[in-house]
Amino acid sequence: MTTRAKLTVYSALATALAALCLTPLLTTKGWLTHAFLVVAAVAAVGAGLRRTPFYRWTVPAGQLLALFVLLLIGFASSAAVFGGLVPGPESVRLLGRVLGQGLHDVRDYAIPAPPSAGLRLILVGAVGLIAVVVDAVAVTYRRSALAGLPLLALYSVGNGLAGDQGNWLWFAAAAAGYLVLLFAEGQDRISRWGRIFRGADRGEGGGGVGALGQNGRQIGVLALALALLLPAFLPRWGDGLLHAGSGTSAGGRGPGAVSSLDPLITLTGAIPRPRNIELFSYRSDNPDADSIYLRTGSLDAFDGTSWKRGSVATVPFTGTFPAPEGLGSVDLAAGQLKTDVRIGPQLDDAWLPMPYPAVGATLRDNSAWQLDPVTSSLLPAREKAIKGLSYSVTALDVRPTATSLRTAPPAPDRIRDQYLTVPRDLPPMVRDTALRITARAKTGYDKAVALRDWFTGPDFTYDATTRTDSGSDAMKDFLERRRGFCVHFASTMAVMARILGVPARVALGFTPGNTKGNNVYSVTDAMYHAWPELYFEGYGWLRFEPTPTRGVQPDYSDPVSAPATRPTSQPTVQPQASAPVQLPSAHPDCDAKLRRTGDCGDRPESAGGAAEESWLLSGKVLTGLVTAALLLALLLTPMVWRTLLRRRRLGAGGRRRPGGPGPVRLTDAQVLAAWDELIDSAWDLGIPPDDSRTPRATARRIAETAELDETATAAAGRVALATERVLYARSAEVDEPLAADVRTARNGLRAHAGRRGRVRAVLLPASSAQLRWRISEALLTARLAVGGVVSRAVGTVTGPVRRLAARRRDRPRKGGGAES
Structure with a gap:
């Protein structure tokens, strides 16, 4: 291997090892595979361009272009042309939207953050940029020592953001990669002094170049060991560069700031791989406590990429909530539900789970929470404000009927202006499908029920291993494949409801818990859920359940329901036989309610892992990459x-x-x-x-x-x-x-x-025609050789038969000659 090839490999290795310090930033590690593929591709492009007679500055320029194309393929492939293999103009716009969402996530989410597409784009793109810089400095311009600066920047940012979740192993890996890069260039520089003799030393100074190289390696290893071990024996003078700040959290939030871990991102990160661990428990004397949804918040703005909060304004929480939006003074047979909640140690950063609509809450410290008055959600004002918390919530028990919802008056203009907005670039398939499914429905309520029945019917399958984003492209893919999980069902039904003139938003939280006895219910991470909330004047925001085999249908969603004394715990639409119903586990905690909702079945870990981040590992993209690699290899064969x-x-x-x-x-x-x-x-x-x-x-x-x-x-x-x-x-x-x-x-x-x-x-090169001639001659020779082998094999098999036939033909002639 030439020196330049070694430097190319070692620079890519150094970047990949330094990128390991970013692993604590997200809850999953699958994005590292994508980052490593990008680093390898950047190195390969650089190696190829350095063999051309172009100027040196064209090498990093070509690598940046290749990085941009890889990001388009990885994060905007749904907008590509020619079967999704070639990025098009729409891919660039989609990549911009994903990047914008990622920048929004960086500002709002705590670490470790769930693996949203925007955050993965930022991390993979950052590692790719560092790979380009390191390769350009160390290989193209032969300044390996300066390559330590971008590597140090990558390590400092990653370790600084990780805070207490950092690990000394990341420093050891990054330093080892940098030392290997320095050794490779140093060996090349020393070899230019002349022939390296590795025999016995002559005299005191006979170590020569070989001894110098050996001493250099020893010094590098010793420096790395001292850097790792010496801090353990030195006093601490503060957190320094990587852990700077006083009185602030690792995420950079000061006292009183809102720690906004978006529940949608948390949900999409937790659903594919539930660990079935208890997050919290609640106690309620209500006879239908096992049908209560505990809502953490709602998202009311959809920009075509994801759902988010329409307004980020919050106010200090004083213990009470504003009047529920749209709830009139008519007789709703509404009582009150009191729920006592105890948060376990596994849930340390989240919005507060509560029944909806809540009217009051008793917390240990109200100042630790901020109220979103639009959605009646409580957001943590301090890091880990929810960890180990015990609190009580009082909510209204709203029970409308199908008849009352059919005759509900139109929503006011203020509600319609805010909750009927859909993106202009929404795929036409979404609008056409909504109009077709609800063609016979006359009222807003009947349209909502028609959509719910269609989603829970036999055409759709619950599948937690599908893509986790909720944008317009994912919505189109969901309607085409008819497979998805709660985020896809809730998001698509909410958008369709808006198209049909019914105000809608997406709520997030947890399905009803599993009974533990004595009116206590347990909620696990397998119960993360999303559902649409539709607005009906006089009754406010009401829950509908479009996800098959998940959750509990509210009593008012039955088109023929009568006034009920209490909501029923049985779903009005039974799960379809064609839907994949998860089998309950044999654990004794898997009770009848759990079997009904399908939340107690253990999902295979491998399936969740496969669905984590599809990026470059999807079949379509891999096919495109393999095809492109084969075409590139064919084009480069003459060279x-x-x-x-x-x-x-x-x-x-x-x-x-x-x-x-x-x-x-x-x-x-x-x-x-x-x-x-x-x-x-x-x-x-x-x-x-x-x-x-x-x-x-x-x-x-x-x-x-x-x-x-x-x-x-x-x-x-x-x-x-x-x-x-x-x-x-x-x-x-x-x-x-x-x-x-x-x-x-x-x-x-x-x-x-x-x-x-x-x-x-x-x-x-024109002389490469000789290669074609040689291949043609080789094929002709091989064909003749195979023909000869086949002829000999046929002759060996048919020879005895032909000889026997010849003897039989000759025998009568010989007999006739003897008689004559």
């Missing part, structure tokens, strides 16, 4: 074959090869190899060979056609004379290093060809 052939003819790496320089006499094969290389070099640069001429006449023709200078003409002439001695003299003795003459003549040819000719000679 690679020609380069290897030249190296074999002229020699490389200090080893003697045909035509290579050396102090000993050249063989006939070496001289002829040098002549062949001169002919092919002229061919590549626009002068085709002429086999009718002698070597001396051919050299004169090349020199005149290319207008070579005296030095190049003389070099070509020496190669031609040496070739004639080999071909025509009785004994040829050639001592000249013909490889240097071939290179001199080739440089003269390159100067005459111009930039376009030189590029064509490198990428598409």
Whole structure:
């Protein structure tokens, strides 16, 4: 391996090892695979561009372009053209939206954050940019020592954001990668001083270059060991650069700031891989406590990429909530539900789970929470404000009927203006499908029920292993494949309801808990859920359940429901037989309610892992990458074959090869190899060979056609004379290093060809036609050989039969001759 190839590999390795410090930033690690693929691709593009005659600055430019294309393929493939394999103009706009969402997530989410598409784009893109910079500095411009600066920046940012979740192993890995990079360049620099002798030392200073290299490696390892071990024995003078700040959290939030861990991102990160651990428990004397949804918040703005809060304004919480939006003074048979909640140690950063609509809450410290007055959600004002919290919530028990919802008056303009907005670039399929499904529905309530029935019918399948985003493209994919989990069902139904004129938003929280006895219910991470809330004037925001095999249908969603004394715990729409219902586990805690909602089945860990982040590992993208790699390999085959052939003819790496320089006499094969290389070099640069001429006449023709200078003409002439001695003299003795003459003549040819000719000679050398001829000859030889083998095999099998038949034909003739 050449020094430049080693530096390319080691620079990519150093970047990949430094990127490990970013692993604590997200709750999953699958994005690292994508980052490593990007680093490898950037290194490969750089290695290829450095073999071209372009300027050095074009190498990092080409790498940046390749990085941009990879990000388009990875995060905007749904907008690509030609079957999703080639990014198009819409892909750039979609990538911009994903990046914008990622920047929003960086501002709002605590660490470790769930793996949203925006955050993964930022991390993968940042690692790719560092890979470009490190490769350019260390390999293209041969300044490996300066490559430590971008590596240090990557480590400092990652470790600084990780805070207490950082690990000394990340520093060891990053430092080891940097040292390997320095050793590779140092070995190359030392080798230029001369031959390295590794024999016994002579005298006191006989260590020589070999000892210097060995001492350098020892010093590097010793420095790394001291950097890791010395801080353990030194006193601490504060948190320093990587853990700066006083009185603030690791996430950079000061006292009183809102720690907004978006429940949608938490939900999409937890659903594919539930661990079935208890997050909290609640106690309620209500006979239908196992049908209560505990809502953490709602998202009312949809921009085509994701759902989010329409307003981020919050006010200090005083213990009470504003009047529920849209709730009238009509008789709703509404009582009150009192719920006591105890948060477990596994839930340390979240919005407060509560029944809806809440009217009051008793908390240990109201100042630790901020109220969103629009959605009646409580957001933590301090980090880990919810951890170990016990509190009580009082909520209204609203029980409308189907008849009352059908006759509900239209929503006021204020509600319609805010909750009927849909993106302009919404796929037409969403609107067309909503109108088709609800063609026979007359009222807003009937349209909502029609949508609910369609989603919970046999056409849809609950599948937690699908893509986790909730944008317009994911919505279109969901409607085409008819597979998804609660986020897809809730988001799509809410958008369709808005299209049909019914105000809607997406609520998030937890499905009803599992009974533990004595009116206590347990809520696990497998119960994360999303559902649409639809607005009906006089009754406010009401829950609908479109996700099949999940949750509990509210009593008012039955189109023929009558006034109920209490909500029923049985779903009005039974799960369809075609939907994949998870089997309950054999654990005794899996009760009847759990079997009904399907929340107690253990989902395979491998399935969740596969659904974590589809990015470059999806089948469509992998097919595109493999196809592109094969096409690229096919296009580069002439260049690679020609380069290897030249190296074999002229020699490389200090080893003697045909035509290579050396102090000993050249063989006939070496001289002829040098002549062949001169002919092919002229061919590549626009002068085709002429086999009718002698070597001396051919050299004169090349020199005149290319207008070579005296030095190049003389070099070509020496190669031609040496070739004639080999071909025509009785004994040829050639001592000249013909490889240097071939290179001199080739440089003269390159100067005459111009930039376009030189590029064509490198990428598409004309002499590579010989490769096609050789392949054709090899195929013909193989075909003849296979034909011969087949003929012999057929002859071996049919020979005895033919001989037997011939003897039978000859036997009557011999008998007839004897009788005569």
